[in-house]
Amino acid sequence: MRVDLEPRRVVAPPRTPVTLLATVTNTSALITGYEVRVLGADPSWVSVEPADLRLFPDETAAVAVSITLPEGVPAGDRRVAVQIRDVADATVVAVEEVVLDVPPVPRATVRLDPPTVTAGTTGTFAVLVHNEGNTVQHGRIVAKDPEAKTTFTFRPATFSLPPGQSATLALAAQARRPWFGDPALRPFELRLDGPSAPPADAPPASAGVFVQKPRFGRGLLALLGLLFAVTVFAVVITIALSSVVNRSAADRDLALQVAQARDAAAAKGTSSLSGTVVDISTGVPVAAVAVEVFGSDPAEPLTGVSTSDAGTFTLDALPAGDYTLRVRGAGFDETWYPAAPTQADAQPVTVQVGQVASGLTILVGGVPATISGTVLGEDVGGATLTVQLPLDADPLAGNVPPEPGEAPSTAGTDGAIVRQSPIGSDGTFELTDLPSPAVYDLVVSKEGYASTVQRVDVAAGEVRTGVRLPLLQGDGSIAGTVSGFDGPIGEASVVASNGQVVVETVTVTEAGEAGTFVLRGLPTPGTYTVVVSAEGYAASTLNLTLSEGQALTGVSVVLGRDEVAIGGNARLEGGGGAGGVSVTVSDGALTVQTVTQSTDPVGRWDVTGLRVPSTYTVTFARADLQSQVVSVSVDAFGNVTAGASSSTTVDVTMKAAQASISGRVTQTTQGGGAVPAGNVQVTVSSGSQQRVVYTASEANGSVAVGDYVVDGLDPGTYTVTFTRSGTRANSKIVVLTAAQQLDLPMLLEAPAGIEVTVRHAGGGSVAGLAVLLYRASEYGTAAQPVLVGTTDASGAYDFVDVDAPENYIVEVRTTVDGAVLATSEPITLKASQIASLPITITDDD
Known part of the structure; x- marks a missing residue:
């Protein structure tokens, strides 16, 4: 067999088919079939045309191999191999390597959470960046204010994300706060900036609104107006009552009837409005808030309802016309549909006669909350109180999963920072203008002390007082060394946590003390989970218990490889290497495939990228050989601890898998029936090889007259000829695969x-x-x-x-x-x- 493959290198963008052309020539003396496979690619990515290839001696044909890579395949060179195998003789295998050049496809999404924040001078947002491309995304986020009145600060300023990973940035928006009047709406948009940023005319990556409350809100002004209105109302009522008293009973009844008829006519209609009220900060429907509808009279609502437990509302029996909707509720700012602070900014909803306007969504924001309390401890001055949005609670839940090997997160220790406040010597603190409702982690930290965390769940507009946060001075410590397969490991991360306290450090890199670490300030007594991780190594977790004031020393942590390679040799039972053997290594979650070498050293195989420690099932298969399955255990250092004779290689000896042909020969009689035919010569030939047997002439046990068996046949193409005196000979061509048992009956003509x-x-x-x-x-x-x-x-x-x-x-x-x-x-x-x-x-x- 001779194979020529073109091209050897091709650019393969994801979701775009690329075609390889394999030209196959049959150099043998027999008609032969061929099987084409692509190694190193999922079968669902590959199509082969024609699927079955059968060639006469010296005949040449072309096979088109199409490969379509899916989205998410990392950019760079991806090596695959096209394997062409003779189905009759599995030892005849050609493997041609191809390099697929996957071009980088940068793509990132940006989400602002929450999209609207109500605050005073400074508003804090969380910016979630997710890399959806197939290459590392480097860049930064820039914010643009159309009025150029807002200053934006990002922490951190830049990001670098591998494919499929996310990062959370804290965005602080700051502007001059208005003194009087309505809240100031400061919309802004976010754009990606960096080597792979979209063009300037592309839509923004995200948008948000910073709502600034005035220093003197409308509440005070509204109170004064209310007092004036009450006074005027009292005067009007007095005059009206005097007039009514002087009217006759008949006039009064008539006036009431006319008013009732007018009111009934005004409220009667066949249209309706329905929708949902949603908390803008969490996306959760809001129950038990009032939804009012206004018509031609902007000062008096026509009707109103309260939202259900699911946050939905329906306003029925409305006449056709234009309406504005207002939402009010305890703990929430007054909001007009869809998210406007005033009626003048509201979006009107128009309905025709009998129309049902559904799917209306009104976004409401909670009145800022306040949290106050005391930090307790012997020396709390100089401590820092950090307010964080936790990653295990809304709205950031699940958006930023921990990295592999990262210490398990405790409540709030790695969330998005909302605010930081220094603590004075008296320990008191007050946190105002916090977006609500929300869940926050209050983290108290000070150098030389153990950080403590307390989670609080504040309702909309809640004023939470009396919060007590302890600042613990740890008197315990844990010291030890971290080493790997090459010796001490420097800059390894060591994190200790007991659910309330988190202390972390890194190992020393200096000569003589490399790999050592000390965790100080641990409150005792207590039990700590210590997670040790380093780049290129598998993380290790320890559970250590400290007694009162204990300084634990001598902790030795040995990190194994995070990935290893194993290999070995496949040999034939009669001697020599077995090339072209398919090797599949799997632990259930991870599957890696390769093929043993057909060149020197023949039968050698290696696979990389195996996670350890683990137990793998290694399967060896070739069409003409009996398959073998080996279970091997690999420790954290890449040594094979079970399932192989050597700790470094996994070797197998492959036995040939021979085929057989059997059947029964019958012969037509001159009367038209058929009877078993004994002494029929059966000749099986392939090239110069030939086997001859005769059908049974007498029954013997399970063998009946006319039965024959030809076994011990190597896989290949054979001609089977049936010969009997006085009868025309009959022949068939068959293709045998390894270990196949072919049933081949034959009916001969009458003698x-x-x-x-x-x-x-x-x-x-x-x-x-x-x-x-x-x-x-x-x-x-x-x-x-x-x-x-x-x-x-x-x-x-x-x-x-x-x-x-x-x-x-x-x-x-x-x-x-x-x-x-x-x-x-x-x-x-x-x-x-x-x-x-x-x-x-x-x-x-």
Whole structure:
């Protein structure tokens, strides 16, 4: 077999098919089929046309191999191999390597959470950046304010994200706070900036609104207006009541009827409005808030309802027209549909007669909350109180998963920072203007002390007081060393946590003390989970218990590799390497495939990227060999601890898998039926190799007449010929694979025969005469006749099961040893031919 593959290197963008052309030439002397596979690629990515390839000797054909990589395949060179295997002889294998150049596809999404923040001078947002591309994304986020009145600060300022990972940035928006009037709306947009940033005319990556409350809100102004309105209302009521008292009862009744009729007509209609009220900071529906609808009179609502437990509302029986919707509720800012602070900014909703306007979503924000309390401890001055949005609670839940090997997060220790406040010597603190409702982690930290965390869940506009946060001075410590397969490991991360306290450090890198660490300030007594991790190593977790004031030393942590390679050799039972053997290594979650080498050293195989420690199932398979399965255990240092004779290699010896052909041969009778045929010669040949057996002529146990078996056949293409005297030979071409047991029955035609009829020259049949059948080449010699018979009452006798093709002469005698009465002309008998031979006896005879 000769194979030529083009191209050897091709650019393969994800979701775009690339085609490789393999030209295959059959250099053997037999008709051969070929199987084409792509190694190193998922079968669902690959299509082969034609799927089945069968070539005559010296024939050449082309096979188109199409590979479509899915989204998410990392950018860079990806090596795959095209394997072409002879289905008849699995030892004939060609493996051609191809390099797929996957171009970088940078793509990142930016989400602002929450999209709207209400605060005073400074508003804090969380910016979630997710790399959806196939290459590392480097860059930064920039914010643009159309009015250029807001200053934006990002922490951290830049990011670097591998494919599929996310990062959270804290965004602080700061602007001059208005003194009076309505809240100031400061919209802004976020854009990606960096080497792979989208063009300037592309839509923004995200957008948000910073709502600044005035220093003197509308509440005070509204109170003064309310007092004035109450005074005017009282005067009007007094005048109106005086007028009403002086009117007659009939006039009063008539006025009431007219007013009632007018009100009923105004409120009667067939249209309706429905929708949901949603908390803008959490995305959760808000229950039990009032939704009011305003018509032509902007000061008086037509009707109103309260939202259900699911946050939904429905306003029925409205006449056609334009309406504005207002939402009010305890702990929430007054909001007009869809998210406007005033009625003038609201978006009107228009309904026609009988129309149902559904799907309306009104976004409401909670009145800022306040948290106050005291930090307790012997020396709290200089401590820092950090307010964080935790990653295990809304709205950031699940957005930023921990990195592999990272210390388990405790409440709030790695969340998005909302605010930081220094603590004075008296320990008191007050946190105002916190977005609500929300869940926060309050983290108290000070150098030389153990950080403590307390989680608080504040309702909308809640004023939480009396919060007590302890600042613990730890008197315990843990010291030890971190080493790996190459010795001490510097800059390894060591994190200790007990659910409330988190202390972390890194190992020393200086010579003489490399790999050492000390965790100080641990409150005792207590039990700590210590997580040790380093780049290129698998993380290790320890559970250590400290007694009162204990300084634990001598902790030794040995880190194993995070990934290892294993390999070995596949050999043939008779000696030599076994090339082209498919090797599959799997632990259930991870599966890696390769093929043993067909060049020196033949049979060698290696796989990389295996996670350890783990137990792997290694499967060896080749079409002409018996498959083998080995279970091996690999420790954290890449050593094989079980399942192989060596700690460094996994070797196997492969046995040949031979095939067999069996079946039953039957033969058609002259009467039209079929009977088993014994002594039929069965010849199985392939090239110069040939095997000959005969069908059974007698039954013996499970073997019946006509049965045959030919075993010990190597995989390949064979010609099977069935031969029996007097019958035409029959042949079939079969292709045998390794260990195949082929059932091949055969029906032969009826054997040849001669129907002899002896009559007198004057007419009439002659019975009781002997008829002798001779081969024409032996007639007149001392050779005995082939067959002998006696004519029946009609002068006939049939010679059956006669060898053919052959030339025969029939002789008629008075008896077998008597006088010769007549001799026929030579007759040529073909295989399976039934010939009629009349013989006439004269009176002289």
